[in-house]
Amino acid sequence: MRQFVVVGHDAPTTPDFSLDDLAGAAGRLDVLCRCVNSAFFLSHDIRTDVRAHLVLADEYTVTFDGSDLRRLNPDERSTAALVRNALEEREEAIGHIPVETSPGVSLTRRGFEGTVEDVAARGTVVQLHEDGDPVVDADPPSNPVFVLSDHHDFEPNEADLLADYAEERVSLGPKALHADHAITVAHNYLDTEGFTQY
Amino acid sequence: MRQFVVVGHDAPTTPDFSLDDLAGAAGRLDVLCRCVNSAFFLSHDIRTDVRAHLVLADEYTVTFDGSDLRRLNPDERSTAALVRNALEEREEAIGHIPVETSPGVSLTRRGFEGTVEDVAARGTVVQLHEDGDPVVDADPPSNPVFVLSDHHDFEPNEADLLADYAEERVSLGPKALHADHAITVAHNYLDTEGFTQY
Numbered sequence: 001m002r003q004f005v006v007v008g009h010d011a012p013t014t015p016d017f018s019l020d021d022l023a024g025a026a027g028r029l030d031v032l033c034r035c036v037n038s039a040f041f042l043s044h045d046i047r048t049d050v051r052a053h054l055v056l057a058d059e060y061t062v063t064f065d066g067s068d069l070r071r072l073n074p075d076e077r078s079t080a081a082l083v084r085n086a087l088e089e090r091e092e093a094i095g096h097i098p099v100e101t102s103p104g105v106s107l108t109r110r111g112f113e114g115t116v117e118d119v120a121a122r123g124t125v126v127q128l129h130e131d132g133d134p135v136v137d138a139d140p141p142s143n144p145v146f147v148l149s150d151h152h153d154f155e156p157n158e159a160d161l162l163a164d165y166a167e168e169r170v171s172l173g174p175k176a177l178h179a180d181h182a183i184t185v186a187h188n189y190l191d192t193e194g195f196t197q198y
Numbered sequence: 199m200r201q202f203v204v205v206g207h208d209a210p211t212t213p214d215f216s217l218d219d220l221a222g223a224a225g226r227l228d229v230l231c232r233c234v235n236s237a238f239f240l241s242h243d244i245r246t247d248v249r250a251h252l253v254l255a256d257e258y259t260v261t262f263d264g265s266d267l268r269r270l271n272p273d274e275r276s277t278a279a280l281v282r283n284a285l286e287e288r289e290e291a292i293g294h295i296p297v298e299t300s301p302g303v304s305l306t307r308r309g310f311e312g313t314v315e316d317v318a319a320r321g322t323v324v325q326l327h328e329d330g331d332p333v334v335d336a337d338p339p340s341n342p343v344f345v346l347s348d349h350h351d352f353e354p355n356e357a358d359l360l361a362d363y364a365e366e367r368v369s370l371g372p373k374a375l376h377a378d379h380a381i382t383v384a385h386n387y388l389d390t391e392g393f394t395q396y
Contacts, residue, residue, distance in 0.1 A: 173390045174389055
């Protein structure tokens with residue numbers, strides 16, 4: 001399984017935001033929605049062996065599980081509606097027990113550290129870093145976990161935590177990419193790895 | 199220069215569409231907006247040496263030129279507003295003379311064939327095809343032009359025209375990708391080509 005954790009530093013933690021202003025008052029939720037798109041969509045297909053975790057302002061995490069996902073569409077607005085729908089049920093998220101808020105989408109009361117700790121237990125955390133090994137030279141783990149940040153850099157405490165958990169550090173190329181583009185490139189390298197036509 | 203042509207088969211040709219329903223009544227304009235995002239955005243930067251052409255229902259083409267672009271934001275909605283703004287001035291687009299409708303954005307009364315003919319005169323058309331040569335083995339031209347389709351396949355007449363103009367045929371990998379993801383992957387290969395750290 002491939003997993004992606006995306007940190008939304010300014011993301012909403014209540015459902016009272018407008019779908020008409022995702023890039024503004026909704027704290028750049030558009031960035032997180034594009035990450036979900038990149039994590040799951042293939043042409044006329046969905047990647048079932050993927051999980052994407054959106055960390056909302058270090059308070060909640062919304063998890064999309066490709067094996068159960070329904071009602072996911074590629075546009076930002078409809079994905080944001082799934083996040084808003086998840087936040088409607090935030091009172092039900094008690095402790096670290098996830099609440100399924102729509103098919104394949106669940107909400108957990110857990111911030112960055114709790115989420116990274118959880119995914120690290122089920123896979124190998126790969127840090128994307130400009131000084132890392134070129135991804136083309138790396139031997140990808142069988143269950144990679146990529147941790148990315150929204151339009152802000154990681155906070156120092158987040159970067160430290162990530163460095164502690166990361167078992168590999170790779171670079172996707174010479175240009176710094178948006179998180180959603182990084183997910184697309186990471187998928188492509190994993191897709192083509194060992195592909196005999198390549 | 200890198201150029202991308204994206205065909206929007208169901209895209210609007212008048213500005214009377216709602217920004218609240220890009221994936222529905224606006225004919226999947228969300229797909230085209232994500233392609234613009236992938237074509238231009240780097241982390242905290244814009245690719246200036248890029249042009250992206252959105253062909254709207256074979257009637258108009260909206261061109262984004264990275265060297266002059268202003269007011270482009272990553273979210274779908276604000277990019278759709280630039281397209282709508284361009285269509286507001288469609289009466290000014292006479293013959294094949296482009297009308298600049300906002301900084302770096304212009305509208306031309308020209309469909310698929312006219313646009314492909316124009317870009318082919320300034321670059322090398324590369325066809326993305328599942329049976330093409332793996333892009334990692336290809337020697338990219340200095341001014342590549344990638345022609346992509348929205349959520350529909352190319353129409354037979356479009357595919358024939360494209361095959362006539364294409365000088366290379368490459369595959370980006372074993373999985374069929376959405377157009378915006380294909381743009382991201384194409385950029386990454388071109389970015390890393392000959393990059394000494396790679």
